[in-house]
Every structure is written in structure tokens, then in C-alpha cells.
Amino acid sequence: MRNRRAGLGSLLACTAVLAAVTTACGSDSGTSADGKIELTIATFNQFGYEELLKEYEAAHPNIKVSERKTGQAADHHKNLFTKMAAGSGLSDVEGVEEGYLSQVMTRAGQFNNLKEIGPNVDGRWLDWKTKSVTAKGGELIGYGTDIGPLAMCYRKDLLEAGGIPTDEAGIAATFATWDSYFAAGKQYAEKTGKAWFDSAAQIFNPMHNQAELGYFDKDDKLVIDSNGDKAIWGKVTAAVAQGQSAKLKAWTPEWETGFRESAFATKTCPAWLLGNIEKNSGPEHKGKWVVTGSFPDGGGNWGGSFLTVPKQSKHPKEAAELAAWLTAPEQQIKAFKAKNTFPSQLEALDNPELTESTNEYFGQQVGKLYAEQAKKVDVAQYKGPKDGQIQDDIVGPALLSVEQGTNADEAWKKVVEDAQKATK
Structure with missing residues (x-):
């Protein structure tokens, strides 16, 4: 959905975009010819589970x-939603990425309540991580895997060229609020004639994600025209008009080239993005990018996944035990070391193997920094049934149209109209 992941560079260089796959589980009976219980787990991109699953089988010879x-x-x-609709074909354990979670939660009845069938793992995760996958009736639908705590990345040399102070106090002041961020961007654009950030959508999304409500209230009523997004839209599009945006759509070849060509000076960067920055910027820019925990208006989260156990599973108890084991702090640290998926478990966030890890490209202990950012988040944003669709298919394209010359007010009217049509 949000085409993310490449991780934390060097030691933190490939975060995961976690969870999901497409095939049916095991044999029709869920048991192999030699009597072993067969379980399948569906994941996407890199979860870092390859060696862990071998370890689990060694400790559970009947699995x-x-x-x-x-x-x-x-x-x-x-694939997941197609098989949910069909009533067959799902794996015993299915990964769900947070951008699709709202669609899963509207179908929570198709998933097992892990509080009932799984081991007691209360208190394992950051509170907001658990709340985001808890249904309205209190059912726990998934176990948390990784997260995407937000920090800000900036090119120190480019800020200095734009007259932006890069000492600790200066950076804290520049990135204190979105207003101070855009004020610095205006100064930078006027002085250098270059862009402050990569694209409007990459700024709008983190700003939007900081609110308690997404595009829907907790009764699943569309509130895009009253939840504060119009004010965010105004700030972001005003910055576009001032030349602060490089107008580079994320994940395109042009966006990737923009890093190497120093097309923008700052980048909102969840933990999983550091690997992209390193890869796209190239060795010639090693040591020029800096990560700071000073994030406008306090930070937030962008990304992460969960492991669920569909009711289609023939072995739900064993599937829940596997999912619980994979999401234990010990295993999540191993996954972090294998693929740099940033953990959501409280014990893992305090583990020296994470907090003392250094990213060579940035020259910083980014594990400690992002662990502190994760602990700053105190609320899981409520997302309605079509939250992801509105963000990806309506808001993102509309912001791109503004960058290409569409009037910002007219584009906002269309956003509201299209969102209303999508939810009828």
C-alpha cells in the first residue's frame, strides 16, 4: 500500500514491509503423511523469518x-481479501500491513481472537501497537511485528548552504513544529532555489498520521472535511507554492535519482526508510545525511505489520503459538539482526543489540534514536474501513496534481467529493 521498506541501512538497512502471501495451507487435512501438523505462514517482502522457522521446527518436531x-x-x-471473500485458501498465519489493517478490522469476525486461543502475552508490545489491532468488542486480532517510528532526516551540507543552523539547538528549533519546518523551508528555497522536501504527499501523510482520527471517526463516519486535514492541506500546498517541494512522486525512478542529485534537503524518515536513503544517495553522500529525533509536533508512526490467525486455519491453536513465538522479543531481535525489521516489543526496544547498533552510512546509533521515537507515540490512530484507499487513491494523486499546477482549493474540493463517493 505505502510502498515502503528497505530498512535501516548497514546494521539497520532493510526494514521490513511485512506480512502476507497467497496460497492455501498445507494439505486438505493440515497434516502431512508422516503425521506432522503442517502450518503455513504468509508474509511479504522481508520479515526475517527464514532461520527462525527452522529453529521453531527443531524445537517442535511435530510441526x-x-x-x-x-x-x-x-x-x-x-490475495488476502479475495480468499477471505471466498471463504477458503488462507494460510494458518497471515501477515497484515498497517495500511490495510482497517479493512481487516471491519472483517474481524473472520479471524481468531488471540486472547482466547493463544498464549498469555499481555504487556509484550507498545500499548498503541496492541490497541490498533484490538477490535471494538475487545478481541485481539493480531500480534505486532515491526513498526515505523518517525524521525527527520536532513542533509547537513545543504542546510548550511541555505543558512539553516545545524547545531543541536538550531536543529531542534527548525524541526520543532510544522510551522517552524515550513518557515525554514521557505528560507531555504528562497536562498538556494532548491526544494526543501521530496513531495507533498510525503509530508501530508506524516502530518495526517499524527492525529487521533484518520479519515473516519470511531463510528466509521467520514470526517475528512472536519478532522483538521483541510488545515494540513493548506500548509502543505502553501509550501508547494513557495517552491519547497521537489515534486518527486515517491518510489519512482525520478524520486530515487533525486537523492543522488541532492534535489531536496530534508526527508520524513520512518525507521524502514534509512536503507532507501543509503541506496539512493550513493556512497558519495555517506556521512552527509543526519537523522534527528526532533520531529515536528512530536513524532508518530508510519508503517508496521501484524500476524493474524484466520478462522480458516485447521490448526488455530498451533498457529497462534507459532505467531506468538515469532513476535516474542527474542525472535524480533533476531529478525532485526537478519533484516532490520524494527521491533514493537517493549523488551526488544531496550535490548542493547538494538540500542547500541550503529548505522555506518549515517554514523549514528539510530537504533537507540528510533526506540526513543517509538516510545513517544501515545495513541494508535483510528482508521476507518477505506482509510488506506482514500490516502493512496484520492489524497496522494490530488496532491500530485497540485504540484503539477492544479489550484489547491479546487483540488481539495475534489478530494472531499471523491472520498464521499468512495464511501457510499
Whole structure:
């Protein structure tokens, strides 16, 4: 959905976009010819489970586990929802990425309540991580895997060229609020004639994600025209008009080239993005990018996944035990070391193997920094049934149209109208 992941660079260089795949589980009976219980787990991109599943099988000789991987989250979730509608074909454990979680939560009845069938793992996760996957009736639908705590990345040399102070106090002041961020961007654009950030959508989304409500209230009523997004829209599009946006759509070849060509000076960067920055910027810019925990208006989260156990599973108890084991702090640290998926478990966030890890490209202990950012988040944003569709298919394209010359007010009217049509 949000085409993310490439991780934390060097030690933190490939975060995961986690969870999902497409095939049916094991044999029709869920038991192999030699009597072993067969479980399948569906994941996407990199969860870091390859060696962990071997370890689990060694400790559970009566269990055989097959991991089915899909390259992209969008493909996995399309498959997931198709098989949910069909009533068959799901794996015993299905990964769900947070951008698709709202669609799963509206179908919570198709998933097992892990509080009932799984081991007691209360208190394992950051509170907001658990709340986001808890249904209105209190059912726990999934176990948390990774997260995407937000920080800000900036090119120190470019800020200095634009007259933006880069000492600790100066950076804290520049990134204190969105107003101070855009004020600095205006100064930078006027002085250098270059862009402050990569694209409007990459700024709007983190700003939107900081609110308690997404595009819907808790009764699943569309509130895009009254939840504060219009004010965010105004700030972002005003910055576009001032030349602060490089107008580079994320994940395109032009966007990737923009890093190497120093097309923008700052980048909102969840933990999983650091690997992209390193890859796209190239070795010639090693040491020029800096990560700061000073994030406008306090930070937030962008990304992460969960492991669920569909009611289609023939072995739900064993599937829940596998999912619980994979999401234990010990295993999540191993996954972090394997693929740099940033953990959501409280014990893992305090583990020296994470907090003392250094990203060579940035020259910083980014594990400690992002662990602190994760602990700053105190609320899981409520997302309605079509939250992801509105963000990806309506708001994002509309912001791009503004960058290409569409009047911002007219584009906003269309956003509201299209969102209303999509939810009828």
C-alpha cells in the first residue's frame, strides 16, 4: 500500500514491509503423511523469518512450517481479501500491513481472537501497537511485528548552504513544529532555489498520521472535511507554492535519482526508510545525511505489520503459538539482526543489540534514536474501513496534481467529493 521498506541501512538497512502471501495451507487435512501438523505462514517482502522457522521446527518436531512470500504488500493483500471473500485458501498465519489493517478490522469476525486461543502475552508490545489491532468488542486480532517510528532526516551540507543552523539547538528549533519546518523551508528555497522536501504527499501523510482520527471517526463516519486535514492541506500546498517541494512522486525512478542529485534537503524518515536513503544517495553522500529525533509536533508512526490467525486455519491453536513465538522479543531481535525489521516489543526496544547498533552510512546509533521515537507515540490512530484507499487513491494523486499546477482549493474540493463517493 505505502510502498515502503528497505530498512535501516548497514546494521539497520532493510526494514521490513511485512506480512502476507497467497496460497492455501498445507494439505486438505493440515497434516502431512508422516503425521506432522503442517502450518503455513504468509508474509511479504522481508520479515526475517527464514532461520527462525527452522529453529521453531527443531524445537517442535511435530510441526512443519512453510513460509509463502509475496514480493509486494499490495499483491499479498489483494490475495488476502479475495480468499477471505471466498471463504477458503488462507494460510494458518497471515501477515497484515498497517495500511490495510482497517479493512481487516471491519472483517474481524473472520479471524481468531488471540486472547482466547493463544498464549498469555499481555504487556509484550507498545500499548498503541496492541490497541490498533484490538477490535471494538475487545478481541485481539493480531500480534505486532515491526513498526515505523518517525524521525527527520536532513542533509547537513545543504542546510548550511541555505543558512539553516545545524547545531543541536538550531536543529531542534527548525524541526520543532510544522510551522517552524515550513518557515525554514521557505528560507531555504528562497536562498538556494532548491526544494526543501521530496513531495507533498510525503509530508501530508506524516502530518495526517499524527492525529487521533484518520479519515473516519470511531463510528466509521467520514470526517475528512472536519478532522483538521483541510488545515494540513493548506500548509502543505502553501509550501508547494513557495517552491519547497521537489515534486518527486515517491518510489519512482525520478524520486530515487533525486537523492543522488541532492534535489531536496530534508526527508520524513520512518525507521524502514534509512536503507532507501543509503541506496539512493550513493556512497558519495555517506556521512552527509543526519537523522534527528526532533520531529515536528512530536513524532508518530508510519508503517508496521501484524500476524493474524484466520478462522480458516485447521490448526488455530498451533498457529497462534507459532505467531506468538515469532513476535516474542527474542525472535524480533533476531529478525532485526537478519533484516532490520524494527521491533514493537517493549523488551526488544531496550535490548542493547538494538540500542547500541550503529548505522555506518549515517554514523549514528539510530537504533537507540528510533526506540526513543517509538516510545513517544501515545495513541494508535483510528482508521476507518477505506482509510488506506482514500490516502493512496484520492489524497496522494490530488496532491500530485497540485504540484503539477492544479489550484489547491479546487483540488481539495475534489478530494472531499471523491472520498464521499468512495464511501457510499
